[in-house]
Amino acid sequence: MATANKNCSLGRRIYRFAASVSGIIALLIILWGCTANNFNAGAIAWKTYTNSRYGFEFPYPSNWTSSTAPTNDDGIAFTSPQNKTVEIRGWASQQLPDSIVTEQKSVKKIKPNFKTAQGVPGVLVVEVAQGIGSMTLTLTQSQVKYSWQGRSNSQEFQDYYRLFYYIAQQYRISKS
Template identity: 50%
Template sequence: MSTAVKTCKLRQVISLLVSGVGTAIIFSGCSANGFWSSAQKWETYRNPRYGFEFPYPSHWTSLASPDNNDGVTFVALQNQNTVIRAWAAKELPELQNPETLKQIDHNFETVQGLSGLMVIEVNPQITSMKLTITQGQVKYYWQGQTNSKEFKDHYRLFYYIATQYKIR
């Protein structure tokens, strides 16, 4: 094996270790300090166009909804960088490739029993938790995001809301 190939493989192993350790550090402190209490008051957002719903903290503010009524964005009063977004869209039949759909693993299930794909994207500034659920020709998206340094404080809150996501 050439030196260049060995160096490349070593870099891949180091990269995997660093990203794994970084992710473990983020999740080791997922406590939702200050955001999770039995006194938390909840509201429920219901989308009239696509029929999805989910709870959100009652003290969060809703931004203006798009004219087509496909979704919503809520912002935490304490931090304008902490947001929850949800929307849905119909897929065009020609964009649905059966081979691609077979490759998608469903790693998450809501309380309602909906299977979806949950992905956590960790970046230096912003970290997000994204849930995608496909039902027929409609894709449903839910996302919670905040500053990466504060994600550990919001993880349980975001996870709880994602588990409560429903489609009527």
């Protein structure tokens, strides 16, 4: 009976070890996929979109096509010339003062997990679903919510991850 318990215990430890190794390998494969391509920002000709209404800017590849800006001038979108499903967009909106906003206990505030090269803290969320992959940056400053997003279909998201990340890092807010 003691031998059976030892074998069972050994089997559980081997199973746990294999499960841990499998999890680590899966994580490494995911991370490798996000950094697999060699991204060189210096090899890209850049332009800068500047929003005069809200005072933000971000770089975009000079050969990307801009959409028609909305009449309220809250932002813009750019589309890749090689693949119309790949786009980057930036926009902003006024936030109500905290004293006017009703308390919502069900909504958790997400702590900043990202800083732009300018040093502005924000929240960067990467989502890869069955059809669409996206990277969304949200910054809040002086009652203005600034947003930037890069999107592609999920199968190609790893090809654009480093481009999107670079642009998110370069996002700037004018000093008021």
